[in-house]
Amino acid sequence: MTRQRFLSSLRGIFLLTALVVVGFPLVWVTLASFKTPAQLNDPSLIFFGPSLINWTHVLEGGILQAAGRSALVAGITVIISAVAGSTAAYVISSYKAGGTVTRFGILAAQVLPPAVLVFPFLTLAYVVRVNDSLIPLIFAHLSFVLPVVTWFLIGFFDSVPKSLEEQARVDGFTRFKAFMLVVLPQVYPGLGAAIIFGFTLSWNDMFYGLILTPSKSAILPVAIAGFNTFRGVELGSMSAAILVAVVPVVIASFFIQKRLVQGISGGAVKF
Amino acid sequence: MGTVNLQGVHKAFGTTTIVEHLDLDFPDGSFTVLVGPSGCGKSTTLRMIAGLEPVTSGTILINDQDVTDCEPRDRNVAMVFQNYALYPHLTVAENIAFPLRATKAPRELALRRAGEIAESLGLAHLLKRKPKELSGGQQQRVAIGRAIIREPAVFLFDEPLSNLDAKLRVETRSELLAIQKRLGVTSIYVTHDQEEAMTLSDRMVVMKEGKIAQVGTPSEVYSKPNSVFVATFVGSPKMNILEGNLHANVFTHASGESWTVQSPHEGEILVGLRPEDVAPTPDPLGNASIEQVELLGPRAVVTMTVGGQKVVSVVDAAKMTSITPGTKAKIDFSPDVAHLFDPKTKLRIP
Numbered sequence: 125m126t127r128q129r130f131l132s133s134l135r136g137i138f139l140l141t142a143l144v145v146v147g148f149p150l151v152w153v154t155l156a157s158f159k160t161p162a163q164l165n166d167p168s169l170i171f172f173g174p175s176l177i178n179w180t181h182v183l184e185g186g187i188l189q190a191a192g193r194s195a196l197v198a199g200i201t202v203i204i205s206a207v208a209g210s211t212a213a214y215v216i217s218s219y220k221a222g223g224t225v226t227r228f229g230i231l232a233a234q235v236l237p238p239a240v241l242v243f244p245f246l247t248l249a250y251v252v253r254v255n256d257s258l259i260p261l262i263f264a265h266l267s268f269v270l271p272v273v274t275w276f277l278i279g280f281f282d283s284v285p286k287s288l289e290e291q292a293r294v295d296g297f298t299r300f301k302a303f304m305l306v307v308l309p310q311v312y313p314g315l316g317a318a319i320i321f322g323f324t325l326s327w328n329d330m331f332y333g334l335i336l337t338p339s340k341s342a343i344l345p346v347a348i349a350g351f352n353t354f355r356g357v358e359l360g361s362m363s364a365a366i367l368v369a370v371v372p373v374v375i376a377s378f379f380i381q382k383r384l385v386q387g388i389s390g391g392a393v394k395f
Numbered sequence: 396m397g398t399v400n401l402q403g404v405h406k407a408f409g410t411t412t413i414v415e416h417l418d419l420d421f422p423d424g425s426f427t428v429l430v431g432p433s434g435c436g437k438s439t440t441l442r443m444i445a446g447l448e449p450v451t452s453g454t455i456l457i458n459d460q461d462v463t464d465c466e467p468r469d470r471n472v473a474m475v476f477q478n479y480a481l482y483p484h485l486t487v488a489e490n491i492a493f494p495l496r497a498t499k500a501p502r503e504l505a506l507r508r509a510g511e512i513a514e515s516l517g518l519a520h521l522l523k524r525k526p527k528e529l530s531g532g533q534q535q536r537v538a539i540g541r542a543i544i545r546e547p548a549v550f551l552f553d554e555p556l557s558n559l560d561a562k563l564r565v566e567t568r569s570e571l572l573a574i575q576k577r578l579g580v581t582s583i584y585v586t587h588d589q590e591e592a593m594t595l596s597d598r599m600v601v602m603k604e605g606k607i608a609q610v611g612t613p614s615e616v617y618s619k620p621n622s623v624f625v626a627t628f629v630g631s632p633k634m635n636i637l638e639g640n641l642h643a644n645v646f647t648h649a650s651g652e653s654w655t656v657q658s659p660h661e662g663e664i665l666v667g668l669r670p671e672d673v674a675p676t677p678d679p680l681g682n683a684s685i686e687q688v689e690l691l692g693p694r695a696v697v698t699m700t701v702g703g704q705k706v707v708s709v710v711d712a713a714k715m716t717s718i719t720p721g722t723k724a725k726i727d728f729s730p731d732v733a734h735l736f737d738p739k740t741k742l743r744i745p
Contacts, residue, residue, distance in 0.1 A: 290447050291480035293467040296497025296545070305496075309484040 150370070156363035164359050178360035187365050190347035194369075197258050197343060198326035201265040205273040205322050210315060213277035214303060218286060227278060230271045238331045241267055246335060258341055264332040269322040276321065280314030281307070317380045324373050344369050397458060397471075397548030397581035398423050399444060404453035406439055406605075413439045415605040416453070421549075421583060426575055428584045430592035431602035432628070437585045438553055440602075444583060445551050446470050458548055468497065473542035474551040477558060479534045481526035481541075487513065488522040491540040512540045532563045539574065550575070552584040556591065568594060589629045593617065601625050619734075623741040626667045626734055632696060632707045635668045638738065646733070650702020652682045655730045660744050667734035673708035674727045675699060677717040681725035685718055701726060 156164060158174035215221040216230075242264065249260035284307055292302035308315070330345035337343055342350070348369060351362035399421040406414040414436040421427050429437040442448040444455060446467035455463045462470045473494070481490050488509045495505035513519050516536045526534055535555065542550055555571075556564045572595055575582050586592055592599050593613040601608040601616060601624075609616055609625045620626035626634045639648040641664045646656040648666075656666060675683060675697055683699040683706065695715050697708045706726065710718070718724060735744040 285478060285480065287476045287478055287480040288482065290445075290467075291474065291476060292482075292493075293447070294445055294472060294474045294551075295494040295541070296468045298466070298468065301497075306482055309482075 150374075153363045153366050153370075156359055157367055159360055161360060178364040181358075182361045182364040182368070185347075185361070187344070187347055187368055190342055190344045191368055193258060193337075193341055194327055194344035197261050197265060198323045200262050201269050201326045202273075202319050202322040204262075204266060205270045206315060206319050209270055209273035209318065209322075210277055210308065210311070211303075212274045214281050214307065216274070217278050217281035218289070218307075230275050233271055234268060238264075238268075242332060242335050245332070249336065256337055256339060256341055258337065258343075261332055261336045261341075261343070264336060265326045265329060268329075269325050272325060273318045273322045276318045277311060277314055280311040284310045320376045320380045324376055327369075327373060396423055398456075399549055399581065399583065400454075400456040400459075401440075401444070402454040402456070404440070404443060404455060405451045406436070406443060406448065407451045413605055414443070417605075417607065419600065419607065419610070421581055423581055424579045426572070426582045426584065426595060426597045427600060428586060428592040428596035428598075429600045429602060430586055430589055430628075431608070433587055434604075435602040436605040437587075437602050441474075441551050441553055441583060441585045444470075444549070445472055445474050471545075471548045472551055473545045473547040473549075474553065475535075475538045475542050475555045477554040479526075479538040479555075479558075481534055481537055483526055485525075486522065487518060487524050487526070487529070487537050490526065490537055491544055493541060494545045508544060509540070512543055513537075516540050531559050532567060535559065535567055536570075539571070543574070543578065547580065550580050550582040552582065554586055555584075557586070557588070564591075571595070590631060593629070599629075601628060603628075619743070620667070621743045623665060623667070623736050626736070630669060632670045632709065634734070635670065635673065635706045636736070637666045637668065637701075637704065637706070639664065639666065641666075641735075644730075648702060648704075650682060650704070652701060652726070654726075654728065654733075656733045656735070657730045658733075658735055658744065660735060663738050664744070665736040665738050665741070667736060668706075668728055668732065669734075670696070670707045670709040672728050672732040673706060675708050675710065675718060675724040676727060677722060678725040679723050681723045683724045683726050685720050685722050685724055687720055688715065688718060690715070699724065699726070 152167075155170065157178050158176070159169070159172065160175045160177060163169055163172055163175075216227055220227075245260050245264045246255070249255040249257075254260055288306050288310070289299075289302045292306040293299060297305065328345065330349065333343040333346045334349065337346060344365075348362060348365045351358040351365060401417050401419040404414060404417040404419075406412070417440060429440060431437050439448055443450050444457075446462070446465060446469075450463060453463070454461055457470055457472070482493060485493065488506055491512055492502075492505040492509035495508065500508075510519070510522060513522055516539065518533065518536055518540065521529060521533060521537075526537065529537065535558075538555070552571075556567055559567060568591060584592075584595060596613055598610065599613050599616050600610050603624055608628075609621045611619075616625060616629055620629060620634075623636060627636065637646075637648050639646055640662065641647075641656060641658060641660050642662075644655055644657055645653050646664065646666055647653040675681075675685070683701045685697060685699050686705075687696075687698040689696040689698075690712055693712055694709055695712045695718075697710060697715075697718060699706045699708065708726075736742060737744055
């Protein structure tokens with residue numbers, strides 16, 4: 125009993141520490157976004173009259189347009205990833221396409237530093253004259269979102285009995301129709317999680333954005349970095365912009381956390 | 396109308412042969428059971444008929460049309476899987492109506508037809524439920540309903556009762572038989588349970604290692620098994636096989652015990668005896684020692700050893716008073732009940 129109590133208080137302390145480590149920067153950034161430049165000089169200031177000056181500055185400075193571009197890139201990336209990833213994951217799971225190598229090797233590209241891929245993307249973008257547009261960025265994001273979405277879905281498809289597809293084929297449907305009408309609906313929860321996860325990955329990426337869309341089509345993380353000016357860091361505005369970027373991700377994470385664990389542990393949809 | 400003909404159907408995975416040059420005809424309206432131990436190729440045969448497994452060589456005809464290379468959807472067959480394979484995201488009504496979606500039938504019509512079928516299967520009150528809210532027996536009936544709605548040429552059943560408990564299995568078995576007789580659709584049924592095969596089929600196909608061991612009506616297969624394999628596979632408890640010599644109609648067992656057996660055959664022989672044909676009579680000087688007595692209601696299974704060999708007998712429980720474990724008995728059987736097999740080929744001696 126005492127041992128149990130000890131363990132549970134230890135767990136409590138651990139969780140509290142984790143909460144402080146994760147939560148503190150968020151609280152600090154939130155406070156900073158409502159402080160005037162003068163108040164920002166005093167980091168210990170917790171109670172103060174909030175000001176919207178940073179928010180006005182940020183919103184007028186086109187942060188919403190940048191967020192819109194980020195959402196567009198993430199949206200297109202994740203739609204392509206969901207379509208290609210779900211079909212790929214299904215054949216890898218069900219037909220053992222590509223064998224074990226593909227099943228586990230699909231994430232191998234993640235090991236490559238993005239720096240290896242970014243210059244080929246940049247050169248290609250120049251050659252086909254789409255540089256500083258969102259197109260090369262979507263392709264760049266697909267290079268890491270698509271494998272992750274595919275890998276994530278393999279486990280979910282593994283848990284769908286093969287006989288469901290076979291039954292649908294005997295019931296009069298083509299293989300593709302059987303997949304669409306019978307197999308895919310079984311992994312909708314996983315697909316939903318994969319879509320949100322893939323969206324977040326794309327939304328958070330800064331490296332590719334910095335090099336492929338440096339100016340007129342800058343995405344949100346690049347726009348945020350723009351507050352680090354030659355006159356110094358505009359801390360208040362940057363904090364407001366960071367909140368614009370973080371809040372959707374925090375909300376999305378809240379909804380997918382359970383499925384995320386399922387996906388990582390190999391899918392656990394029970395029949 | 397639905398006939399199925401398998402002509403030299405062969406299936407191999409690499410060098411491993413699963414089904415070996417199978418020739419088999421399934422007449423219109425027949426109920427044929429493919430039975431055999433696991434790994435004998437019966438399920439693979441069924442899956443080849445369904446089109447879920449490509450054949451390595453040979454031809455499959457359904458209603459005299461070559462469907463060997465056709466997709467499952469073009470074969471006009473319906474299948475019931477062992478795990479029922481109900482679509483978890485659809486209701487009972489939608490599950491039953493699902494095959495009609497493939498024919499582009501109007502949704503209203505499909506659901507009405509599904510309702511009628513559900514009614515006939517006693518599922519009318521469950522139409523709006525999802526499969527996971529049903530019992531095993533109900534799921535089974537939904538799967539059958541879904542097979543019926545297509546009005547197929549052939550029903551294929553892949554061990555559809557093996558996930559049910561013993562009592563439900565017996566009930567569902569007779570329901571299934573009644574449905575098949577009512578609709579008159581040619582049915583091919585796979586099971587490893589010989590008792591199920593005996594009760595359901597018009598015709599039994601006993602398979603072993605990818606080949607047909609025997610084809611016949613259940614009573615033919617039971618009363619005239621053509622090999623030791625079929626003799627011991629069909630029937631429960633299984634047939635006793637005694638090894639010995641036959642000379643001038645006298646069979647002498649390896650233990651020295653002898654009985655009269657009518658056959659012109661001479662020399663080494665295997666004698667097969669159904670447990671119900673073996674009659675033990677208490678005798679302190681008898682050669683059989685009673686090992687175990689299991690009472691099964693009106694009957695009892697008596698396990699004995701004769702010359703170190705186990706012999707099982709099924710007797711009337713009423714006659715059991717003096718047969719108890721540890722006592723001795725004499726074994727008797729009538730001369731015409733013995734099944735004779737060649738010890739080398741293990742085939743029946745006529």
